[in-house]
Amino acid sequence: MWDYTDKVNDHFKNPRNVGKIDHPDGTGEVGSLACGDALKLMFKLDDQGRIKEAKFQTFGCASAIASSSALTEMIIGKTLDEVEKITNKDIAEYLGGLPKQKVHCSVMGREALEAAIYNYRTGKKWDKAIEGDVVCHCFGVTDKEIERVARENNVQTLEELTNACKAGGGCGNCLPELQKIIDRVHGEQAASATPAKKPLTNLQRIHLIEDVIDREIRPALRQDGGDLELVDVDGNTVKVRFRGACSGCVVSAITLRDVVEARLKDNVSDEIRVEEVK
Amino acid sequence: MNRTVYLDNNATTKIADEVREAMMPFLTDLWGNPSSMHTFGGQVKKYVEAAREQVAALIGAADPQEITFTSCGSESDNLAIRGGAEAMDKPPHVITSKVEHAAVSGPCHYLEDRGFRLTKLDVDPLGRLDLDTLRREVKAGKTLTSIMWANNETGVIFPVGMIGEMVHEAGGVFHTDAVQAVGKIPMKVSNLPIDMLSLSGHKLHAPKGVGAIYIRRGTKVKPLILGGHQERGRRAGTENVPYIVGLGVACNLAGKHLHEENTRVKTLRDRLEQGILATCPGARVNGDPSCRLPNTTNISFDFIEGEAILLMLDDRGICASTGSACASGSLEPSHVLRAMNVAGVSVHGSIRFSLSTYNTDKDVDTVLTELPKVVKRLRELSPFVS
Known part of the structure; x- marks a missing residue:
């Protein structure tokens, strides 16, 4: 059971400024159904450039709803220059604090605000990229x-x-x-010396590939109930089969490229190409 | 505060009055040690043995000596899996499913980290086990297979008889975590190819802190707790007499309530489920409706989030649970629903209602009055609906 503050509970049970604005000056949308929370924030400015109206819609848990509601209260009546300074910590503090596992809800609020301001200034939809x-x-x-x-x-x-x-x-x-x-x-960038790459024999290369899969790739996949099987090594082409949760995972193609191939490129050779065998 | 409507019986149950009363003498006058030579202590031993008979009777064990008392269902699972694997002649291939309780998947991963081969079986979108893979995998070597009898989140029942047969034909050992099944569905382990079975007291109206494991005669298990002769050397430590007595009485009661569980309670569950589906658009049941525990329903609501639903129900005095990521503090939704590939629009919005013989028609009415309002309110807030 979460130890929510009275203020979080109040904003969850009686959220302020729920809904949409017709012809808003800025709209920010962040999060997704798949991620488990999402927030759409809209605002309208008055003649002095102050936010006169702010509304939100949230898909998410109690603290996500409360953070969104709190954010609208915090920004109404302020200029964009003022609200730009709002951090996720400000939102959490406004609510009297959030459980540490729920801090991301306040970050989602700040992100939506940023996205809405970006939309107002550029006319474009904000995108993470x-x-x-x-x-x-x-x-x-x-x-x-x-x-x-x-x-x-x-x-x-x-x-x-x-x-x-x-x-x-x-x-x-x-x-x-x-x-x-x-x-x-923290200003302590780890000076990770990349191992010198010298030509490997076929056998050494296969051993190294196995080793990198065992040491660097498999543990990461297993954390999510997945796994990987090395099927074959043909020159620079490494053939693998996803197992467990990875097989059939919607992001397995990304995992293949950004994890499996990237790690093997880093550790074995830039020439490595990874193919998935179904 | 409203009257509490408790529909979270797969999490824990109310302690039955009969159970509490049966325990009281052992918390007051009869506090002796059952291992003592003197009459004062030794006299309590017969109550421990009576409880063993009551547990054996509920699950249909041939011999009460096949029952070992533990501290909880999780201990029983650990004993079966760790103790079972270590007692086998050579390290077995461990087979389990992707939808097990952590008390089973935890010890299975513990064995995997120590070099045991581990296979985790998939389930289909209805939560049914991939028996074809099991049939293939059991033959790949001597296995220790641990598959739950019924799933705690969806109530889906696995065909343990068929599973046990496959395991036994290939010479393996079969354990089932029956924590959710015992007391809810009839069973007779003596007629089934089951070597070990875990059960828990607090899921059937005994207090927390007591469980048991059925170990079929002839099955080898290495004890986890050493240093005493109690429980025939399978579990050292002075017996938790009051709780063991409570578990026995609870098993006896569960046996008496079994018919009601599968008739009146099932009817209540069905009415609740049908009522929710009829009054809440975008609601869908998770899990095979044709093979489920009589007391459990797991329902997903599109486009809204489970923790929010749960807390709004809580505010109205209704206790349920959710497979939502947000409620658990992890960021991923329930491993069971993910293994079933529940759609992205609803995987974060699942609610489990689990009933017991203490629930009434009025409880169901309360949910059917309040839940549609909660769902409607959260949908109004959701950016994906309006």
């Missing part, structure tokens, strides 16, 4: 977003990062990348 490269594919979180969340929430560990923005909360393949971002934010 605008602000960086997607690192966590399960939840579609970009490097820029992760850096920002890590900085604003003084994130120290992977668990804190996942709580704050969901990154790494799915298959876990991106955890090493996330750790690097955390380290970078």
Whole structure:
């Protein structure tokens, strides 16, 4: 059972400013059904450039609804320059705090606000890709977003990062990348010396491929109930078969490219190409 | 606060008055140690043995000595899987399903980390087990197969008789986690190819902190807890006499209520389910409706999120549970619903209602009055609906 504050419960049970605005000045949509929460935020400005109306629609848990509701209260009457300074921590504090696993709900609020402002200023629909490269594919979180969340929430560990923005909360393949971002934010970029690549014999190459799969790829897949079987190595073509949860997973093609192939390229050779055998 | 409508009996159950009363003497006057030589202590041993008979009777074991008392269903599962695997002549191939309770998947992964081969069987969209793969895999070597009797989230019942036969034909050992099945459906393990079976007290109106495992005569198990002769060396530690007595009485009661569970309770569940489907658009039942526990229904609501539904029901005095990611603190929804490939629009919006003999028509009426309002309210909030 979550230890929600009275204010979270109040905003969940009596959410403010629910609905849509006709002809809004800015609209921001973030999240998705698959991710488990989503927020659509709309605002309208008055003559002085202050937000005179803000409305939201949220698919999500109690704290997602409460964070959205709180956000609308926080931004009404303010200029865009003022609301741009709002961080997810401000939203959480406005609610008297959120359980640590629910911090990402406040981040979703801040993201929707950012998306709506972007929409107002450019007339375009905000897209994650605008602000960086997607690192966590399960939840579609970009490097820029992760850096920002890590900085604003003084994130120290992977668990804190996942709580704050969901990154790494799915298959876990991106955890090493996330750790690097955390380290970078702390100014301690790990000087990871890449092993010198020298020509390998066929047997050495196969052993190395097996080793990388065992050490780097399989544990990540297993965290999500998946697995991988090495079927064949033909020159630079590595044939694999997904097993468990990975087989039939909607993002298995992404896993193949961004995890399996990427890891083998990093560790074995840039020439490696991975093919899935069904 | 409203009257509490408790529909979360697969999580835990009310302690039956008869159970509590039967336990009281052992919390007051009869506090002796059943292993003692003196009369004061030794006299309680017969109550422990009577409880063993009551447990054996409920599941249809041939001999009460096949029952070992444990602290909970999870301990029983751990003993069966870890203790069972370690007692086999050579490390077995471990087979389980993707929809097991963590008390089974946990020890299976523990064995996998120690070099045991592990296979986890898929289920289809109705939650039914992939028996073809099982048939193939059991033959690949001596197995320890652990498949639940009934699923805690959906109530789907697995054909343990058929599974056990396949396992036995190939020379393997079969354990079933029957924590959700015992007391809800009739069973006679002596006639079934089952070597070990786990059950839990608090799922059948005994208190938390007591469980049991059926170990068929001749099945080898290495104990997890060493250091005493209790339970014929299978589980050291002074017997938890009051709770064991409570479990015995609870089993006895469950046997008496079995018919009602499969008639009146089932009718209540069906009325609840049909009523929800009729009053809430975009609702769908998860799990094979033709082969389910009589007390369980798992329903997904499109475009709304389970924790929000649950907390709004809670606010109206209704206790249920959800497979939603948000409620568990993880980010992924229920492993059971994911294994069933439940559609993305509804996988985050599942609610489980699980009934018991203590539920009434009025409880169902309350849900059918309140739930449609909750669903309508959350749909108004959802960006995917309007």
